Amino acid sequence: MKDKRKYRQTRARRTRMQLRRGQDPHLRLSVFRSGRHVYAQVIDDINGKTLAQASDLKLKKEKGATLRARAAKVGEAIGKAALEKEIKTVVFDRGGYRYHGIVQALADGARKSGLRF
Numbered sequence: 795m796k797d798k799r800k801y802r803q804t805r806a807r808r809t810r811m812q813l814r815r816g817q818d819p820h821l822r823l824s825v826f827r828s829g830r831h832v833y834a835q836v837i838d839d840i841n842g843k844t845l846a847q848a849s850d851l852k853l854k855k856e857k858g859a860t861l862r863a864r865a866a867k868v869g870e871a872i873g874k875a876a877l878e879k880e881i882k883t884v885v886f887d888r889g890g891y892r893y894h895g896i897v898q899a900l901a902d903g904a905r906k907s908g909l910r911f
Contacts, residue, residue, distance in 0.1 A: 806890030821845065823872065823884040823904065823911060827896050832865045834872040834900060836884055846875035865896045869903020877908055886911045 810822075819840075826833045835847040848871035850864040876884065891897045904911070 802890040809887060820883050820885045821881060822887045824887045825889045825897055825900055832868050832896055832900060834868055836876050836881060846872060846879055848872040848875055862896050862899045865899040866903040869900040870907045873904040873907025873909040883910045
């Protein structure tokens with residue numbers, strides 16, 4: 795289990811280095827998923843601040859909702875929170891996870907709410 799976490803962190807570091815290599819001035823939409831929950835936050839790396847965040851812990855509980863369905867709701871919530879703070883464009887940081895399933899559902903939800911990346 796420790797090796798699995800270590801490898802994911804290595805992949806995440808590699809992805810973030812690629813984002814920084816371009817010195818993109820955009821903010822970063824970072825995703826973290828655990829076995830039961832999913833979290834997203836918009837980060838300003840230049841100032842080191844989190845500008846908006848959302849997780850399925852704060853959303854209305856729906857009985858029988860899958861993690862993928864909750865991830866889509868988190869994506870919509872982070873999109874709305876970012877748009878309230880007048881953030882329209884971000885760079886998507888998948889955090890070392892594959893872009894499918896839960897991560898893809900979160901990204902689609904964020905795009906659906908109007909966030910561009």
